Amino acid sequence: MPDAAVRRVVLVAYDDAQILDIACPSGALDAANRFGADPPYGIGLATASGRGVLSSAGIGVGGGQRLADVPARPDTLMVVGGIGHERAAVDGELVRQVRRLATGARRVTAVCTGVFVLAAAGLVDQRRVTTHWRYGAELAARHPAVAVDPAPLYVRDGHVYTSAGVTSALDLTLALIEDDHGPALARDVARELVTYLHRPADQAQISMFLAAPPGGDRLVHDLLGHVSAHLADDLGPRALAARAGISTRHLTRLFARHLGTTPARAVRAARTEGAAHLVRSSRLTLAAIARRCGFGSAETLRQAFLEHYGATGDTIRRMPDMPRARPRADRQTPGA
Template identity: 45%
Template sequence: MAQRTVLVVLFDGVQSLDVTGPLEVFAGAEEAAPGAYRIRTASLDGRPVRTSGGLGLVPDGPLAEAPAPHTLLVPGGEGTRRPDARLIEWIRGHGPRAARLVSVCTGAFLLAGAGLLDGRRATTHWAHCDELARDHPAVEVDADPIYVRDGPVATSAGVTAGIDLALALVEEDLGRDIALAVARHLVVFLRRPGNQAQFSAQLAAQTAGRAPLRDVQQWITEHPDADLSVEALAARARLSPRHFARAFRAETGITPGRYVDRVRLEHARRLLEDTADGIEEISRASGYGTPEAMRRAFIRAFGTGPAEYRRRFRPAPVT
């Protein structure tokens, strides 16, 4: 088995979890499969850096002396907003030499600044996707997934999504069993699918400003198996269906039907991941009515049916 060097770039203002999350995944994989990874960290001058949260990190050395990486990982954080020009130049020169180039959160801005995302599909933290698209029009920014793979380049969304991406890379390198062992140790799911949305239905939509509409949003969340037609929801808000649909979209940014779809999908996904309930029971509890209706929704969202989703993304019990 060939050893893969993972090099993590450090800089002042880096987000600590962007560094330590993926690093712990690769370190866990190295423990499970000795010799699989050689993990190194480096800063521009080899000096310690201070994270955005105030934590001090001591690198293994300067970037100029770092070993040639198989996987070059660029984390995000406040330090990506006004990066040292020397850091961008180093990434521009060394990034293409890595077999895999990975960014976490706003680390995508450093890759984009080095021109390494031009013509590629990429993502970053949802709050910065518009900015990335505006500042780097040559990048195809996808705001929805938790991570995106485009050839040898992989970009992930905010903080914990870096763990999901690292687990996916370990599974690619060493197989599902090793990745599962690491996930169990870290008490996380083996991995969420890359095309899973970055945030929940409640966060994806804005909170309505008017109390009746906020109450309806809460009702939908708490009763996904209820009659959630526009007519029924409008009656709860004491509005006409037409007025309700228009006001709901104006205040939340999405239609009532789309919001209901997201809530039901999220509810079903959580039941598949967290319970042993049967598919038919989950389909009723989530408001789909039939397993076939839920299967169609899962295939549209995740490219796989509920049973396969459960098999792939629900962690086995720790023994």
């Protein structure tokens, strides 16, 4: 098939890449082709040496093309992530070729820690990007000209797209398919892959790490899932009851029975835990984190940290691990 008749997608990989960062985008694009993407995607793997790569799982991925031999002006350039990103970002030949291909690409993307390679190539200076929550602070420290936002699942800044860790590559790729071919095809691909269509870009990575309720009621599970994914929204008892189609009185009974707490306290705990994750994984100010997580002010968040963890935001940021919540009986209500 002539090159002009396909959207040429170049996946840039290296040893110790995360295999899902390769499989999620290529699998979704392949499914789009089978469902009639027009023009279809031409998917290729490229490496600095032209050889296949050994993923961090120890599984080899072959069929690589040497980056220097890849024709200029691909439709989409995608740099995958993985624990090998450290070596990839200081591989002069790989970085030079990524810079060359990015110059003529319609769009430039990175999955997870692949953004470190884009940053090394100078391709994301003054741009807003995201990455795996664990590496946000490191990326910001190494590349102060890059606006790192570790909260969303993926970010678009002009023609540059970056995504969070691992499976968010699928969310990003579904978004690319929808941009190219519309929501109907993206929906078909999502159904084929038995996944959501697709999680919104601004859904917080941290929503996946917040504590799930112990056992019990499906409705409570669903509501807490909504809470953890929408920390900045109106999550008052009336709003939650309306979402569930029940009365606020019944909502309160369900939370008391299955969680041993009130809806308001459950929401406050989720917001506090989400804020603690952002404090540890980003360089955002306490005021910015407070806004992201539904607190009225930095001072309100500070009080929540003291109540929930017995520690300030600065202390939490310096801790080697996430703090544990204090037992409820030991928590002091602010001002008490």
